[in-house]
Amino acid sequence: MLSVLGVFLAAVLYxxxxxxxxxxxxxxxxxxxxxxGGNCGGCGxxxxxxxxxxxxxxxxxxxxxxxxxxxxxxxxxxxxxxxxAVEKTPTLAVLRCGGSCEKRESTNQYDGMASCMVAxxxxxxxxxxxxxxxxxxDCVRVCTFGALHMDSQTGLPVVDEPxxxxxGACVKACPKVLFELRNVGxxxxxxxxxxxxxxxxxxxxxxxxxxxxxxxxxxxVCTFNAIALENNLAYIDFHTCKLCRKCVPECPxxxxxxxxxxxxxxxxxxxxxxxxxxxx
Amino acid sequence: xxxxxxxxxxxxxxxxxxxxQAIENLPLPAVAYISMAQHIGAPAEPVVGKGDxxxxxxxIGKASGFISANIHASVSGVVKSVEPYPxxxxxxSMTVIIDVQGDEWMEGIDQSAELVGDINLSGPEIVKKIxxxxxxxxxxxxxxxxxxxxxxxxxxxxxxxxxxxxxEPFLTSDHRLMLEKGAEIVVGTQLxxxxxxxxxxxxxxxENKPDAIRHLSKLVKQHSGIEIVSLKKRYPQGGEKQLIxxxxxxxxxxxxxxxxxxxxxxxxxTALAVYEAVQKNKPLVEKxxxxxxxxxxxxxxxxxRIGAPLSELIAAVGGxxxxxxxxxxxxxxxxxxxxxxxxPVLKGSSAVLFLSEQETKRLPQSACIRCSKCIEAxxxxxxxxxxxxxxxxxxxxxxxQNHVYDCMICGCCMYTxxxxxxxxxxMRFSRNQVLAIMKNRPKN
Numbered sequence: 001m002l003s004v005l006g007v008f009l010a011a012v013l014y015x016x017x018x019x020x021x022x023x024x025x026x027x028x029x030x031x032x033x034x035x036x037g038g039n040c041g042g043c044g045x046x047x048x049x050x051x052x053x054x055x056x057x058x059x060x061x062x063x064x065x066x067x068x069x070x071x072x073x074x075x076x077x078x079x080x081x082x083x084x085a086v087e088k089t090p091t092l093a094v095l096r097c098g099g100s101c102e103k104r105e106s107t108n109q110y111d112g113m114a115s116c117m118v119a120x121x122x123x124x125x126x127x128x129x130x131x132x133x134x135x136x137x138d139c140v141r142v143c144t145f146g147a148l149h150m151d152s153q154t155g156l157p158v159v160d161e162p163x164x165x166x167x168g169a170c171v172k173a174c175p176k177v178l179f180e181l182r183n184v185g186x187x188x189x190x191x192x193x194x195x196x197x198x199x200x201x202x203x204x205x206x207x208x209x210x211x212x213x214x215x216x217x218x219x220x221v222c223t224f225n226a227i228a229l230e231n232n233l234a235y236i237d238f239h240t241c242k243l244c245r246k247c248v249p250e251c252p253x254x255x256x257x258x259x260x261x262x263x264x265x266x267x268x269x270x271x272x273x274x275x276x277x278x279x280x
Numbered sequence: 281x282x283x284x285x286x287x288x289x290x291x292x293x294x295x296x297x298x299x300x301q302a303i304e305n306l307p308l309p310a311v312a313y314i315s316m317a318q319h320i321g322a323p324a325e326p327v328v329g330k331g332d333x334x335x336x337x338x339x340i341g342k343a344s345g346f347i348s349a350n351i352h353a354s355v356s357g358v359v360k361s362v363e364p365y366p367x368x369x370x371x372x373s374m375t376v377i378i379d380v381q382g383d384e385w386m387e388g389i390d391q392s393a394e395l396v397g398d399i400n401l402s403g404p405e406i407v408k409k410i411x412x413x414x415x416x417x418x419x420x421x422x423x424x425x426x427x428x429x430x431x432x433x434x435x436x437x438x439x440x441x442x443x444x445x446x447x448e449p450f451l452t453s454d455h456r457l458m459l460e461k462g463a464e465i466v467v468g469t470q471l472x473x474x475x476x477x478x479x480x481x482x483x484x485x486x487e488n489k490p491d492a493i494r495h496l497s498k499l500v501k502q503h504s505g506i507e508i509v510s511l512k513k514r515y516p517q518g519g520e521k522q523l524i525x526x527x528x529x530x531x532x533x534x535x536x537x538x539x540x541x542x543x544x545x546x547x548x549x550t551a552l553a554v555y556e557a558v559q560k561n562k563p564l565v566e567k568x569x570x571x572x573x574x575x576x577x578x579x580x581x582x583x584x585r586i587g588a589p590l591s592e593l594i595a596a597v598g599g600x601x602x603x604x605x606x607x608x609x610x611x612x613x614x615x616x617x618x619x620x621x622x623x624p625v626l627k628g629s630s631a632v633l634f635l636s637e638q639e640t641k642r643l644p645q646s647a648c649i650r651c652s653k654c655i656e657a658x659x660x661x662x663x664x665x666x667x668x669x670x671x672x673x674x675x676x677x678x679x680x681q682n683h684v685y686d687c688m689i690c691g692c693c694m695y696t697x698x699x700x701x702x703x704x705x706x707m708r709f710s711r712n713q714v715l716a717i718m719k720n721r722p723k724n
Contacts, residue, residue, distance in 0.1 A: 108619050111642050113702035118709045123619060124370030 027056050027080060034076050035066060040144045042067045042167025061085045068145075068165040091166040091181040093147075093159050098194035098210035098255060099132040100154030110136075120175035128207035131196045133157070133178055139170035161188065183238045188260040191236055191243055193218075195255045198231040205253065212255040218247035282487050284512040285522040288659035290692045292515055292613070294488055295449045298572045298579035303456050305583045306596055308380055312355045312587035313365055313624035314340060317373035319422040321347030326376055332359045337386035337563050340376050343411070349424040350414035351376075354565035354585040356384040368590070368609050368623035369616055375624075378587070389562050395463050396559040399471060406475040406558055413557025414564050419443055419518065419547035420610060422628040425554065428546070429475045431539045438542035439480040440473050441527050442551055444496075445511055445518035447486060448611025451631045453568040454548050456581045458485070458492040461552050462499050468551030469506055471558050476544055481506045483548070484527045488513045515613060516690040520545045522659055534686050549630075569593065569625060573634030575601040584625050591621045593632055603636040612639075613691045643700045654693035654703060660686045664693035664703045671710040676717060679710050685718065687711045 031052040039047040043066050045054055055064055061083050066073050067090075074085035104127045110119055116138035124130040135155040140148045147163035148170060150156070157170075171179040178196055193212050197204040201213035214232030226240040227247060236247075236256070248256050317323035324341030328334060334353040341351030357380040365375035385391060401409070411426035431437055442465075446454040458465060465483075473481045483500075485493050487510050500506040509527050511517055521532045523545060530541045538545055546554075549568065556562040564586070571580045571593060578597040590607065594600055600607075608615040609629045618632075654664040662683060670678045687707045694704040 111640070113705035115705075115709075118702075118705045121709045121712055122369075122705075123616075124366070130370065130372070 025056050028052050030080050031055050031077055034069075034073060034080070036068045036073070036165075038068060038144050038165075038167075040068060040165070040167040040169055042165065042169065055081065067091065067167050090184045092161060092164040092184050093166060093168070093170050093179045094182045094190065094192055095133070095157055095159060095178055096180055096192060096194055096196050097131075097133040097156065097176075097178045098257065099127065099129055099208045100151075100156055100210070102154075103210040104129060104132060104208040110134075116173075117175050129197055129199075129204070129211065131176060131198060132208065134176065138173045138175070139179065142169045142173040144169065185238070185243070185260075189243055190238070190259045191241055191245065191248070192238070192257055193234045193236055193255055194257040196233065198233050200232055204232065210253055210255055212251075213253060215252060217250040217252070218256060221246045221250050282510045282512040283526045284514050284517065285525040285659065287661050288657050288692060289514045289516065289522070290657050290695050291513070292449050292695065294513065295572075295574070296452050296455070296488065297450070297574070298570050298581055299452045299455055299489075301452070301456070301579050301581050303453075303460055303568055303581045303583050306585070306588065306593060308355060308383060309585065309588035309592045310380055311360070311589070312353075312357075312378045312380060312585060313589060313622075314351060314354060314376045314378065314587035315365070315367055315373045315624060315626060316341045316351055316375065317367070318351065318586070318627040319349045319416040319424055321345065321349070321424060321427075323373060324348060324351045326362050326374055328353075328359050328362070328376060330359055330361050333357070334359060334378060335384045335386045336565060337389050339414075339563075343414075343424075347424055347427055349416050349426075350412060350563070352414055352563040352565050353378060354587050355380045357381040366620065366623065367626065368618040368620075368629075370619040390560040391562070395467070397463075397467055399467070399474060399559075401474075401558065403475045403477055406471050406554075409558045409561075410475070410554055412563070413553070413561075415550065415553045415557050416564070416627050417547055418549035418553060418567070418627065418630070420614065420628050420630060422626075425546065425550055428544055429472060431476070431544070435539045436542060437476040437478050437539060437544050439478050439482065439528060439544075440469065440476060441524060441543055441545045442469055442481065442483040442548055443518055443520075443523055443545055444483050444485040444489075444492065444548040445523060446489070447513075447515045447517040447519075448613055448615075449515075450572050450633050451570050451611050452572070453570045453581055453630050455489050455492055456570075457552055457568055458489070458548055459495055462492075462495050464555045465548050465551045466496070466499050466503065466506065467559065468553075468555035470503065471554050472544075472546060472551065473505060478544075479505050482509050482527045483507070484509045484511050484517075484523055486511045486513050486517060516659055516688070516692065519659065519688055519690060521688070534683060564627060567625060567627060567629065569629055570631035570633075571597050572631060573601060573604065573636075574639070575603050575636055576634050577601070586627055587624045589622050589624055590618060590632060593625070594621060601634050601636075603638075604634040605637045606635040606640045608633040608635060613695070614689065642702075645700045645702065648699055648701060651698060653696040653698065657692040657696040659690060659692060660688060662687060664707060665701075667710060668701060668703050668706045671706040676710075676714060680714050680718070684710050684714050 035048040037048050043051045045051045070090050078085040110126045114136050116134045116136045119134050137150050139157050145163050147160045148157050151158045195212035197211045204211035205213050216229050219227045219229050224242050226237050228235050322345035325344045326341050328340045335356045338353045340353045343350050357378045360377045360379045362376050364372035366372050407426050407429050415425040416422040469481050497508045524543050553564050569582050569584045607618045648665050667684050689708050691704045
């Protein structure tokens, strides 16, 4: 009796399953398999599965890009789908605030909830600079790839370059919008203004020793017109910047930062050989 | 029989240490920092420039837009500069900085203490004078008074409720005003009742101020329309919605305004400012500020010129008490701590409170134990613990469904929380976030 019932129900289930079958493009799973699976949202879609569905359904891959996997991943996605992917230059997150504990004097103590978003909604910040890092680490908490940590010496978050995928989660999480996705650059070499302070020079300088004071020296020295000065703040456009580094020594506050460059040739480093001889 | 509101509320120790200190005039400051953004709404437009000589009561900032208020010079002297200057919270607003010279008032301002009780003006004329005088709600919210007194044509006010509850611990400025300027407050109430065209006015006072209740009851005997209502001591009785419920037994709907149920609420300090603006031609240039704190030796209630830096107030009571770690503008529950002591007194500042480390220290937080104390305490009937959890995971839709926008940031939830969770911080942030989303949502 039971076995008859079992066979009957199995038949019912079979027909129901056939009747209500949902067709799913097998390519979605194929694309999903090559995606990183971090569900970071860097592509602008809610998770990797959604990105895979979108890739399969979209007519072209022009608007779609997974910043985590980069060009290599997009090429394999394009191969699966038989389309072409657009090449994009890889980016990574750059913190544009140099106001470490020693450069930026604290004017008050915040003892509220340990969240940058909450602190920013309450007041101007624990230093005289209203634009600077609040040092409460919202960016570290949102990073799915563990590419950010707070430096206990400077109080600022540090981007771990090899781990950063440029997904942009920290850009959205920072209430002061201090992070920017910038080109990784040739051999990882980058040049940027490490400040977001839009106050007038004297005010900015008083608030933070590392602030851009909007003096415009870097703009004058730049031969490629890559630096723009707006609201008392210089900005280096990484598309036009040729990384000549002429602006770096010009900056009176050292707000222009160079990353991953080889040390400069000993043209202006005259004291060094003397030290050397004394030591040896 | 004292009345009160029905839902939530807490009973903090009231600490009214400065209640017996009569109001004194603070000496003129050397420099006044008069901000153009001292009210809710659009900041005023500065109409003076560097080097101009101004007199007390002269308009230096013109109201821009419907919800905005005029700003007047509170001192006489030369304008040093007009520049962005950080307010007590560290946010910069356009500020007229005046080097004080002498004390010369504009012509036509009646500075005498004589009571002018006869009301000769019509309603619209009163509202116009209030608008010219730059009067804003002095209970702390600083909503322009003339806007509140001109309800939209489809809504009709039925009664005026005056807020003398002063439910925040420590504050005594309204209490002193009711005792010393009671007659003026009654005239101010009549003026606002005429402006609104209502026959009934109530003054709600908490029963921890029996002298004020007695004094005002005596004064309103000859005025049939005004009634003094004794209220039980309970925080946040001075909240607009709570006060209305306590006094006239009506509830303001969610997202609604008191005018929706025919009530307008004003603070007793505002009533005095209205009296001065209308009967004495004196714009809002002074403010009574309580200087208090458990470890402060000289408790004071000062009449301060708006724009005087906090440092001058503190010097007048003999400097900061040694154990002070936090200077709060307003009461301990809803006041905001000052970021720097060169910040000016604003129209909405009711007190300068000095708190010690022991009083302000946050204890280490632990997990929510679902004791529901916060739900019992919330005067708006919200579930703070739930909103906190939604807020942490940024569930904006759920926050909206659970009426986070009704939160009035009174802090009752955090006051009762045995796990010391930062409920208030999260609620304030979520509320502002949700309100901003709702405001920007396209209307169908």
